[in-house]
Amino acid sequence: DVKVTQSSRYLVKRTGEKVFLECVQDMDHENMFWYRQDPGLGLRLIYFSYDVKMKEKGDIPEGYSVSREKKERFSLILESASTNQTSMYLCASGLRNEQFFGPGTRLTVL
């Protein structure tokens, strides 16, 4: 059965903290993605990766970075968290014609 897992369902951090969100997939997919989802704005792509150590900016990369050292793991990093990064973060991994999403991490930055 297809599985994408994220390290936390809920996370509370303080402004200025460094935050790591981890995503792991067990489907041997080459493509992995990080989105954030906000009311009225829908899902917006932050970064994606189509191979180990490869990454490309999505539509809203500012304030974020990513790491893909192994095929199954894709990490999202907030170098210095800010309140406007409070959101639901969704990781996905994908085949050509389908993306599978993880359960999401609801991050609150105080």
Next chain:
Amino acid sequence: GQNIDQPTEMTATEGAIVQINCTYQTSGFNGLFWYQQHAGEAPTFLSYNVLDGLEEKGRFSSFLSRSKGYSYLLLKELQMKDSASYLCAVRGTSGGATNKLIFGTGTLLAVQP
């Protein structure tokens, strides 16, 4: 620019049929996707269209017209569990990505008894 439009909310009655529309303007076109997302859960894949016409999958069907930049998701024999957000997403051809999707803001469907 790139734009995907779908209605914000819809209401329908259990047992009825509902059609959720999606119009898009993107840099190239390489497929249209529909996802279902229940409150507090991750989106799940429903359908994929790349050629014009209707794709049927059980109670759900999806239609595409590339010349009109238009798609719809048709849900038949509505059940209470169909209450969810329905996300339309388009895969463009720019950016060099193999599977980069642009999502609409979603249509929140409420099914009433």
